[in-house]
Amino acid sequence: MAYEKKIPVDLDCPLRLTMSLIGSKWAACILDELRSAESMRPSEIHRRLPEAAPRVLDIQLKQLVDDGLVTKTIYLELPPRSEYVITPLGLSLLPIIDSMLEWGREHFDIFLTKYGKSQP
């Protein structure tokens, strides 16, 4: 019960409703990755997003499934296998994610000079 959304989605404002679905640190990134294949196994998602703690990806994936943006299929095999696929509802968010990607790429330099660290 520790990792369930306290306020599942914000129904008071359409903007915050959308935000509460894709506004977490990795949700939009996961959706962005999922589109690059028919389906994706969790280990692959972990590989593609190495900066995220594996645990948080598990939690976010569960959230995405709960919200209906992604489906999960568990194959009763050994070794275990499961696959995630983006749903039509999740697909309908991709234009938003695309525009955020584009905006970020376009304005990257502003924030690099503004906030970029001098010595890495």
Added chain:
Amino acid sequence: MAYEKKIPVDLDCPLRLTMSLIGSKWAACILDELRSAESMRPSEIHRRLPEAAPRVLDIQLKQLVDDGLVTKTIYLELPPRSEYVITPLGLSLLPIIDSMLEWGREHFDIFLTKYGKSQP
């Protein structure tokens, strides 16, 4: 120092860069409100977003100014007066905010049945 961004913006990924600017609870809402007038006084912003704690709006506004999405003009008058105006950079985010608004309105009903409380 308590209310400064620890990780100011996320420069590793364009998606999370954009997110770190408009992904907080009220930032996108403030930008959305600011466009409905030439300029806006803080008291008006507070009136328009009564669900937000006044303090958090102050903090978010400061953040938006720091990030260059909004300008603040202080008039040395009594009683004090200041005004916020959205910058061209902030304006360039409005298409994203619009698409999130539209998505939220369009899919509101799904989440109302899914997560809406039975008795208010």
Added chain:
DNA sequence: TCAAGTACCGAAAAATTATTCGGTATTATA
């Protein structure tokens, strides 16, 4: 004089999110 409005700010608490760590269980490979 008292109350309300204007625009802030700091400190602390509460709430939420993210991360780390360790653990389960099975198979395949060295």
Added chain:
DNA sequence: TATAATACCGAATAATTTTTCGGTACTTGA
């Protein structure tokens, strides 16, 4: 017989965000 890979999960901790509370300071209107 180890070791790694697969896919998870719980608990505790850390980090961050949001909220609450109280305070400053001045003016206007009742």
